[in-house]
Amino acid sequence: MNKLHFKVGLFAAASLLLAGMFVVYLLHARGFFEKTFHLQLAAASADGVAPGVPVVFSGIEIGRVTTLGLNENGGIIIHAEFLGRNAKWLKENSTFTLDKPIVGGAKIRVDSPDLKAPALPDNATMLLLTSDISKEIPALVDRVKAILDNVEHLTRKDGELNATLANAKTVTGRMTGEYGMLEGLLGSPEKARALTDSLDKTRALITKLDGLAAKADQWLFAEKGVAAQTRESLAQIRLLLNDAQSSLKKADVMMTNAVEISANVKDGTQDLAQLRAEIDDAVRKASDLVNQINRKWPFAREPEVKLP
Amino acid sequence: MNFLAASIESLGAKVVGWFTVGYAMAAFLARAGLLLLEPATWNRATFDVVVKQVYFTAVQILHVFLGYALVISWLIITIILSTARDFGLTEFASEMTIRVLVLELLPFLTALFVALRSGSAINTEVALMQVNSELDALAHCKVPPMQFEFLPRLVGGVVSVVTLAGLAGLLALLMGYLAIYGVNTAGFEPYTRTIAKIFDFKIMAGLLVKCALFGLAVTLIPVTAGLETPKKLFMVPVSVLRGMMRVFFAIVAIEVVSLALKYI
């Protein structure tokens, strides 16, 4: 027996065995022995998404974007692949969010709030949200709430508006009374006009909110339109918008009254000025909100919301 | 004027020299490659010489080499881990460790190791064969030295560097696992994920090609340098010196090109 040959043979056999084991391990790690799970994501914008962008679940990469493409309606379809063993994290109520951190590459985040939910079938199509939207939905809800509070505050029974109106009545009573100081208390016509302007703005806002609500409706009732969680958020916003609308309408009526009264008395009291400022503020905030919603929601632009 | 002309001339001589060396190497490699394709080459005798070469280049030094790879890996892993912890980058530590050690440092060190040990030996031996006219004797007997002296060395070198780098890499992977997760199976999943992320087909093929080129560089260059030796005994050290210089440059160049291809 040749000792040298034996040693080399042992070395070669051991090396080949180790190499073979490593290759098998690597193939296992890369999912060669597993079925690949495919997923399509519909997005309004593919900004920052490229093949190779990771799909992460709880911070751990479970898949990757393979290709980007367009469907017949011009919508963007992102194809992603997952290893069979990672597919269990994708549920029917999962949301897919495009995360673009300030530092680091873009990634698609998967959130599965309920892991007991039925699993997503292969080749399913889901909606891809843009991260700043999903982050901002709660913030938007908060802002709507704040505005509503404001409106509520203005229109409550013992609120400033009522008080102002009462005040105005008193003043009117007084003015038309024995003192007859009508002329002396005359406010400038500009002030009255400013109030009318506020009123117009409020009305414009109501129209805008109407439009937005209609869009939200469209989304809510579209077949397989959006993921359940997003749908909930939308429904919430829808309610808030309705609320805002009715409140603003109430305010509108009162404002009209107030303007009429003030026009009657030509009054320029502090109370009314303050009221106007507050209404203005509320209207501005609400307009902002509407603009923001319009600008940022991916489905606000209609041609892009068509799903395959 | 004379000075300028002289310097231009010396530059020209250098360039011509480099081209001659490069051409000789390429021609040698081409001949070896063609011979490799011939079925007649693959007889038992050539195989025996290859086995002998693998024995002297890889098996004989395996324990020393693995011990050395173990120490280097352990040190580098510890340094990377503690630095990563200090900077709060622990999540990148395992990937960093694997990239630095398995893909870059260990193949490079393996090539240096084999170059210093076998490369210099090959260079000296070929130079002595040349100076002693042993090659002339072989030529007289019509025994092609390429087939039984040089080709087995090239093949042995490639096989040895690829295998040694692979073994050292596997060892480093194991050490990395132990250093990060300790002796338990809890880290198997995330570690597997990291490995799967790093070792795609391109990286594996690149690693293999790089190691093979290292193996070729540490044998081909010494052989050609040895063959260039003039028939004077005192030229043997000069030949080894030149050969080893070229080997070093070649190894660094391969590493630089591989890094550039990978990250640029």
Next chain:
Amino acid sequence: MAAVVALPDDVARVSHELPLRANLSALDNIALIPIYQRHFSVGESNQQALQLLDQLGHADIASLRDPDMTPAQRFVTKLARALILKRPRLVIDRPGAMLYDVSYPAFIRQLAMQATMAGTWEIFDFSWNRVLYNE
């Protein structure tokens, strides 16, 4: 001298200018030729080489390497290597340079008797050594 260097291809030379491979044993040095020229297997070639050495009466040097041999043993190995080439002419080039420790004409004569070879043996040597061959 020039005639020796410019010998044609059908000549097998034994010369101090054509040394043995230093890190191979005598047997391997001889066996190289059947292996690489006639594509015999290693075992077969070794068999042939050993047979040849045995015929020359030096089977005991089979495992020795060049530095371990005496000049006579080295010469026998070189001669065996030239014989196994099976060329029609055998030229021994300046035997005095290789066989400095024996009376080489007698030594060569004895080897020539043991070897069975179809072709001719020629010895090139310096003219002042002619007397040695006449002894």
